[in-house]
Amino acid sequence: MCSGINAIFGDERKDVMYSVIHNRHLEGAPGLRLMQRMSRTSRCHPTAALDMYPEYVKSILRPIGMLNHPIVLITDGENPDVAKRLLEDPEIGPMLRLVPESASWIGGDITL
DSSP states (O other), X not given: OHHHHHHHHGGGGGTOOOEEEEEOOTTTHHHHXXXXXXXXXHOOOSSHHHHOOHHHHHHHHTXXXXXXXXXXXXXXSSOHHHHHHHHHSTTTXXXXXXXXXXXXXXXXXXXX
């Protein structure tokens, strides 16, 4: 995944402050069951981390002052609606950075 960060930030990669959104589909129904089970102990929303609606992302990044910095989306590519929603959001869209296809590799959505 270093190639992905290099492709996005180039020589500035050592000095730039950024957030990473890791979006995984988790293979549909099995992933939903996993998230529901985890939500019972963590008290987190059972699907918010799968859906990645802009308000969910902003509720995490705004309190820590990261909405004014680049946001890198790494994904397994199984739910393209996530990237579309985030790109269309007026606050997140201008800050969102997608890893170029040329810098992607199998397994790269789980490392950074």
